[in-house]
Amino acid sequence: MPDPAIVAEDLTYRYGDLLAVDHISFTVERGEILGFLGPNGAGKSTTVKMLTGQLRPVSGRAVLLGIDVARYPKRVQSRIGICFEQPNLYEELSGVDNLRLFARLFNVSDLDVDALLRRVGLDGRGRDLVGRYSKGMKQRLMIARALVNRPDILFLDEPTEGLDPASAEAIRRVILEEQQRGATVFLTTHDMYEADRLCHRVAFINSGKIVALDTPHNLKQQYGKRMVRAELVGPDGALRTREIILDRPETPAEIADLLAREQVVTLHSEEATLEDIFIRLTGRGLA
Amino acid sequence: MNVAAIWALIQKDVRLYFANRLFALVTALGLVAYVTIYFLLPATVDETVRIGMVIPSLPPALADALADDAVQISQFASADELRAAVAAGTVTIGFAFPPDLYDQIRQGARPAVELFLAPEVTPDLVSVYEAAGRELSFSLIGQELPVTISEVVLGPDLAGAQIAPRQRMLPLFAVLVLMVECLGLASLIVAEVEQGTIRALLVTPLTMRGLFLAKSLFGSLFAFVQAVVLMAVTGGLAQAAFLNLTALLIGSVLMTGVAFLIAALGRDLMSVMGWGMLALLIMALPTFTVLIPGLAADWVRLIPTHYLVDTIYRSLNFGAGWSEVGGNLAPLAGSALLLLAMGMVILQRRFA
Numbered sequence: 001m002p003d004p005a006i007v008a009e010d011l012t013y014r015y016g017d018l019l020a021v022d023h024i025s026f027t028v029e030r031g032e033i034l035g036f037l038g039p040n041g042a043g044k045s046t047t048v049k050m051l052t053g054q055l056r057p058v059s060g061r062a063v064l065l066g067i068d069v070a071r072y073p074k075r076v077q078s079r080i081g082i083c084f085e086q087p088n089l090y091e092e093l094s095g096v097d098n099l100r101l102f103a104r105l106f107n108v109s110d111l112d113v114d115a116l117l118r119r120v121g122l123d124g125r126g127r128d129l130v131g132r133y134s135k136g137m138k139q140r141l142m143i144a145r146a147l148v149n150r151p152d153i154l155f156l157d158e159p160t161e162g163l164d165p166a167s168a169e170a171i172r173r174v175i176l177e178e179q180q181r182g183a184t185v186f187l188t189t190h191d192m193y194e195a196d197r198l199c200h201r202v203a204f205i206n207s208g209k210i211v212a213l214d215t216p217h218n219l220k221q222q223y224g225k226r227m228v229r230a231e232l233v234g235p236d237g238a239l240r241t242r243e244i245i246l247d248r249p250e251t252p253a254e255i256a257d258l259l260a261r262e263q264v265v266t267l268h269s270e271e272a273t274l275e276d277i278f279i280r281l282t283g284r285g286l287a
Numbered sequence: 288m289n290v291a292a293i294w295a296l297i298q299k300d301v302r303l304y305f306a307n308r309l310f311a312l313v314t315a316l317g318l319v320a321y322v323t324i325y326f327l328l329p330a331t332v333d334e335t336v337r338i339g340m341v342i343p344s345l346p347p348a349l350a351d352a353l354a355d356d357a358v359q360i361s362q363f364a365s366a367d368e369l370r371a372a373v374a375a376g377t378v379t380i381g382f383a384f385p386p387d388l389y390d391q392i393r394q395g396a397r398p399a400v401e402l403f404l405a406p407e408v409t410p411d412l413v414s415v416y417e418a419a420g421r422e423l424s425f426s427l428i429g430q431e432l433p434v435t436i437s438e439v440v441l442g443p444d445l446a447g448a449q450i451a452p453r454q455r456m457l458p459l460f461a462v463l464v465l466m467v468e469c470l471g472l473a474s475l476i477v478a479e480v481e482q483g484t485i486r487a488l489l490v491t492p493l494t495m496r497g498l499f500l501a502k503s504l505f506g507s508l509f510a511f512v513q514a515v516v517l518m519a520v521t522g523g524l525a526q527a528a529f530l531n532l533t534a535l536l537i538g539s540v541l542m543t544g545v546a547f548l549i550a551a552l553g554r555d556l557m558s559v560m561g562w563g564m565l566a567l568l569i570m571a572l573p574t575f576t577v578l579i580p581g582l583a584a585d586w587v588r589l590i591p592t593h594y595l596v597d598t599i600y601r602s603l604n605f606g607a608g609w610s611e612v613g614g615n616l617a618p619l620a621g622s623a624l625l626l627l628a629m630g631m632v633i634l635q636r637r638f639a
Contacts, residue, residue, distance in 0.1 A: 052490055078492045088483030090299070092306035097299075104295040105491040145487075 003066050005030045005153050005184035006051060010060035013046050020046045022208035023060065030152075033175070033185040035199035037192065037274065039284060043208040044188040045085065048155055051186070053077055065152055078106065081151035085158045085188075087138040091131035095122060095141050098130060099148055106149035119177075120144045121170045136167030143171055153184045160194060172198060192274035202274060206282040216274060223280055224272025228255065233263040292493055296501035303475055304509070310471040317467055318513060321460040325453050325521045332449035335359055339369045339378035339403070342427070343388055366401060373403040380404055380416050382423060392428050400424060450604045457523055457603065458596040459574035461535065464517050466570060468510035469542040469549070470563040476502065476550035476634070477559055485638050495638065499631050506543035511536050518599075527602035530609055537616060538595040541623035545570070547630025551637055573597070591622035 006028035013021040021043040028034045038044050049055040051062045053073030062069040064076045089098050096113050103111040117126045120140040130138065139159065146154060156175065160168035175198055179185055189195055195202050196216045203213040212219060226246040234240045242262075244254045246269070258264065278284075305311045337359045359378075363369040366383035373381045381403035385391065391398040402420050404413060479485045488498060514535045518524050524531060545566050553559035573593035576584070577600050587593050594615035601607035 054486070054490060074492050074494060077490050080490075082487075082490050084483065084487065086483060088487045090303065090484055091482070092303055093299070097302075101295055101299055102487075102491060105289075105292045105488065105493050107289060107291070107492070149491075 002030050004028060005032070005065060006034075006186065007063040008047075008051065008060070009063075011047065011050055011057050011062060012059040013043075013050060013055060014058050015046075020208055021050065021057075024205070024208070024210050025060075026203060026210060026213055028184055028186060030184055031179060031182055032200045033179050033187060033198055035195035035202035036186065036188040036205060037190070037195055037202055037278065038188075038205035039190075042205045044205055045157060047205070048082075048157060048186070048188060052080060052082055052155055078149070079151060080153045080155060081146035081149060082155045083139075083142045083146040083157060083159050085161065087135075087142055089130045089138060089141060089145070092129065094127050094129055095133070095144075096126040098141065099126075099145060102145050102148045108149055111148060116144050116147060119147075120174060121167075136163045139163055140167065140170065143174055147174075147178070150181075151183060153186065154178055156185065156187045158189055159187070160189070160191060168194075192278075196274055204278050204281060206278075206284070211281050212277070219274065219277050220272050223277040226269070226271050229268050229270055230258060230262070230264050231266040232258075233265060239265065289492065289497065293497060293501045293504070296488075296493075296498070297505045300475060300501070300505040301509070303478075304471055307471070307474070310467075310474065313467055314471070314513065317464065318517060321464065321517055322520050325456065325460065328451070328453035328456060330451050330453060332451055334449055336380075337361065337378040339363055339372050339381035341366050341369050341381070341383040343384065343386055370403055373405055376405060378405075379408065382420055384424075384427070388427070453521075454604055455578050455600075457518075457521060458577055458599045459571060460517055460521075461514050461523075461538075461599060462571050462574055462592055462596065463567075464513050465510045465535075465538055465542040466545075466563070466567045468506065468513060468539075469546040469566070470559065472502070472506040472509075472543065472546040473549035473553060473559045473563060474556055476546070477553045477555065480550075480637055481555065489638065495635060498638070499635075502547075503540070503543050503627065506546055507536070507539040510542055511539040514539065523599065523603060525603075526606065527608055530602055530613065531599055534595050534598040534616060534619065537619045537623050538592065541591055541595075541619065541626060542570075544623060544626030544628075544630045547634045548626065551630060551633040591619060591626070594619040594622075 004027040006026075008024060008026050010023045010025055011021055012019070012023050024043075024047065026034075036044050036047065046055065050057045051064065051069065053069045053076055056070055065079055067076050069076050090101070093101070095117060099111065099113050099116060103109075103113075113126065114123065117123050120143050122137060122140050122144065125133070125137065130141065133141065143156075143159060146156070154175075159171050159175070163171070172194065175185055175187070185198075187195070187199060199216065201213060201215050202219065204211045212223070214222070228244045228246060230242050230244070231239050232242055242258065244251060244258065272280075334357050336357060339361045341363050361372070361378055363372060363381070369378075369381040369383050372378050381401075383401040383403065385398050385400075388398050400420055402416060404416065408416070476485075485498075489495065515524075515532065518531060518535065549559055549562045549566060552562050569590060570592045573587050573590055573596040576587055577596060598607075598612045598615045598619075601612050605611075
């Protein structure tokens with residue numbers, strides 16, 4: 001069995017008196033997509049920076065692809081790709097020039113720039129200056145840049161934040177393609193729909209600690225409630241909502257009673273979302 | 288170290304530099320302006336002293352004694368005419384002796400001699416002209432001082448070969464060219480920090496050392512090339528070419544260090560300009576001591592560009608060679624390396 005792609009052991013980081021990451025430990029298997037969910041200030045970006053060699057942990061260690069990141073950051077960085085939350089492209093250069101520059105930094109001599117741009121939906125726009133790109137286009141180029149060195153691990157920080165649905169879907173498609181190629185993906189996001197859809201496992205981080213780490217299905221099973229939500233017409237003619245928790249002994253009787261006694265307008269079954277679970281576990285939302 | 292990566296970064300910086308229209312224009316127009324101003328400035332110095340006199344009669348012996356290529360004597364009929372000539376700039380100074388000069392002297396009186404001075408005569412020369420007027424008066428009455436004065440010029444005799452204004456300006460132009468590139472490099476770095484592209488570079492195999500090497504090479508070579516163009520076009524490489532090229536190269540490295548420091552302090556273009564103006568003022572001070580020799584002071588030697596300016600100025604105007612000014616290169620190089628190291632250490636913290 002190959003070593004995990006990512007091993008975090010007791011990672012800790014402080015910004016002055018603020019304990020941003022509090023002794024977190026986890027592993028990510030090769031070829032896995034791990035979602036890292038948490039609100040702003042939870043410690044997601046700091047964790048990513050420690051894993052990618054941008055910050056040195058105060059204690060603990062990170063091992064990527066069997067390499068200690070703190071000791072050999074450049075060896076690790078030559079095999080990973082990073083898509084930052086905020087675009088940090090050279091806006092005075094074209095998309096092609098941005099990619100070629102980073103290809104040279106990674107010593108990649110056989111990069112097919114046009115094919116890469118096509119993959120992220122930027123074909124025909126590679127020669128334009130990045131300063132003229134829309135937000136979605138810049139984000140696509142950021143993804144393309146992260147793929148220049150065919151990374152073994154891809155770190156994506158909020159890759160679809162603020163994007164239109166088409167751009168977001170294009171990026172999700174690329175993420176899945178990379179995972180199928182064998183890359184490991186470490187995805188930080190607020191978007192529980194994205195995490196639910198893409199990730200093999202998700203980790204909830206809050207105030208620097210991991211509060212849960214499991215597959216979305218298991219988290220919902222363990223922490224979520226399945227329910228039926230009904231919209232009813234009340235005595236005053238106004239619509240009201242009633243929820244009936246499923247999987248209880250009295251559930252069938254409650255549903256029968258509902259249908260018999262009330263004027264039901266709509267009836268839907270629902271399962272808990274990851275955000276619902278996060279709120280239940282931490283008392284706060286993902287936003 | 289990945290040489291291809293370093294070269295790629297230098298190429299990228301060249302493109303980014305010229306993508307900034309302000310610096311592209313200032314670089315190109317600046318060079319043109321400095322060269323133009325250089326050739327518009329006088330190539331020679333007019334050493335002629337124009338003296339006007341109102342005198343009853345000029346003894347032939349005295350006329351012979353005053354005859355000199357550098358002195359032009361003009362006689363005027365009256366003090367009013369002489370006053371008007373001085374005011375108009377026709378003559379620089381005028382001595383107006385009274386018409387009954389010799390009669391007053393024979394009668395034991397003290398004739399009054401008027402000394403008219405043009406406004407541009409500096410205060411330190413007024414007493415010199417007063418003394419000349421007294422000696423002239425003694426000569427006129429036939430009572431010369433019983434002394435013989437012999438002139439000894441300590442150093443190069445610049446009589447007839449005064450340093451032209453354009454030659455005095457050349458070190459200032461060289462420093463300005465280097466400083467403009469320094470500001471350009473600082474702005475480039477600050478923009479990269481603010482845009483986050485430095486962070487993107489540093490999560491690749493590129494090391495901090497490689498990044499600074501690329502920036503240092505770009506900054507130094509770019510500034511050096513422009514300084515060489517300036518000096519070549521203005522004839523500044525006609526003498527002691529290798530010495531001056533070496534000094535300019537070290538000066539370029541010095542300015543790169545200054546650029547790193549400015550970038551470490553600046554947060555945006557405005558703050559870079561602010562810090563840059565302060566640096567420019569300090570670095571340009573030694574050039575003013577060349578323009579106005581009376582400004583020279585020992586503390587100017589604390590400014591690293593003094594050694595660059597002194598090398599260029601003395602090699603071009605006094606024929607100084609390696610033995611005379613080669614020693615300047617050591618403090619210049621030491622300052623350059625110190626500023627470069629300081630700049631890297633402080634700037635590195637902004638990159639992290």
